[in-house]
Amino acid sequence: MVCLRCVMVVKEELNKLGYHYISVVLGEAEVIEDISAGQHEQLRTALLKSGLELMDDKKSILIQKIKNVIIELVHHSEDPLTVNFSEYLSQQLHYDYTYLANLFSEVQGTTIEKFLIAHKIERVKELLVYNELNLTEIAYRMHYSSVAHLSAQFKKVTGLTPSHFKQLKDKRRSMLDEM
Structure with missing residues (x-):
């Protein structure tokens, strides 16, 4: 779920x-x-x-719990992390992070970090489209150390800068308004 x-x-x-x-x-x-x-x-x-x-087997259940922690953190929490993410995940699930990371990679074929980044970038896209927060506020809410870090990661994942992504959205909207 x-x-x-x-x-x-x-x-x-x-x-x-x-x-x-x-x-x-x-x-x-x-x-x-x-x-x-x-x-x-x-x-x-x-x-x-x-x-x-x-799901019946314990590994699948644990993988789902990892995903749920990430989804909850990225999509439903506005509280800043007080510890780094690996420690946060370990605290939430009561397992050593190395074990969780190895299990996740083995079963999912990707790393926890890549899964987390993919969700963060999707959430950043949503926040950019809603146009309620500026990039500094988005970076803070999404637990980035800086706007530059957010922008670099966004460009690496999407191929676009956040501002270019936002311009494309605005351009598409104005084209629809003209119809």
């Missing part, structure tokens, strides 16, 4: 099947009942119909 809609779908499916849950958060659901193998399969089938997958 990577979005709030997914959480709602899982809650709805659990209710339909008569399960009582303690919590349903991104990537994780805790139910009160002990679920038999048959009920487990019934839940798996119900979730698949909604486009969601029930």
